């Protein structure tokens with residue numbers, strides 16, 4: 283249920299509505315719009331409540347929200363949300379690209395990859411320090427040491443960092459280095475973790491669970507948002523289907539659908555969505571054409587030596603080519619690439635094995 287305040291409602295009237303909601307045993311979440319404030323009532327509401335709140339001073343109207351997700355829904359928040367990371371604006375109509383290694387490995391590879399993606403025009407550096415692996419025998423990341431390498435890469439390139447957090451106990455540590463906290467596909471219903479990142483003020487990139495319906499994905503966002511953190515970026519990364527030719531089935535339908543259902547920015551991950559480096563560029567372009575606000579792409583200066591996901595990682599040369607084609611597409615669509623971020627000087631671009 284949402285309480286729409288009149289445009290001339292005073293701060294006292296808004297506070298009185300919030301107090302009444304709390305008095306009735308519900309949580310209140312105000313959303314300050316350009317013209318008016320809307321107060322969301324969180325919890326299982328009863329029909330008479332509509333009348334009880336409608337009569338309060340300063341209230342324009344009270345509406346039932348038909349969707350199971352409330353804070354993430356466009357019904358509650360019609361305007362697009364723009365998530366800010368320093369000068370970077372995600373969801374502003376300008377396309378943002380996050381790129382880097384699947385997992386942080388050696389210092390040499392990490393710094394060379396960071397410089398290469400920055401030189402090609404990436405806006406955010408990605409790299410996993412804590413890696414979710416299907417097999418416990420696979421490389422699970424360098425942990426805290428990996429975060430230190432990412433911090434070094436940020437100092438050199440000026441790029442903000444996105445990195446995954448897998449355990450609620452690590453959120454504080456990861457948030458010291460990360461500019462954006464990544465929730466991986468496998469943790470899309472780890473409610474303790476979702477709530478923990480919801481208690482921070484860091485932007486959160488929420489990957490779609492590989493088994494999650496769009497509704498379950500948006501309800502995962504709702505778990506984060508009910509804790510107070512509304513800086514959520516959704517990420518379509520492919521789902522499990524009967525198809526085995528590709529690693530996952532990238533659900534391009536979900537992009538315009540979710541943009542319609544939700545006000546949150548949506549980015550696409552064609553690397554995990556396809557699992558094959560030569561499919562990354564076409565699917566990346568398709569995702570942007572379908573309305574995605576940005577991309578997250580795996581790049582490695584030497585994919586054959588990557589400790590995870592080398593098969594889907596682009597060489598710097600292929601990433602630079604993707605950026606050039608993306609630029610053309612973005613201009614044609616009238617949604618240009620976001621201006622470059624980061625002021626730090628960059629060194630020579632690393633070389634990959636594939637042309």
Ligand code: PEP
Pocket residue numbers: 384410414465466467468489519551554
């Ligand atoms: C990743 O981005 O490194 C990753 C593990 O992705 P996903 O959670 O989508 O599998």
Ligand code: MN
Pocket residue numbers: 384385554580590591
């Ligand atoms: Mn990966």
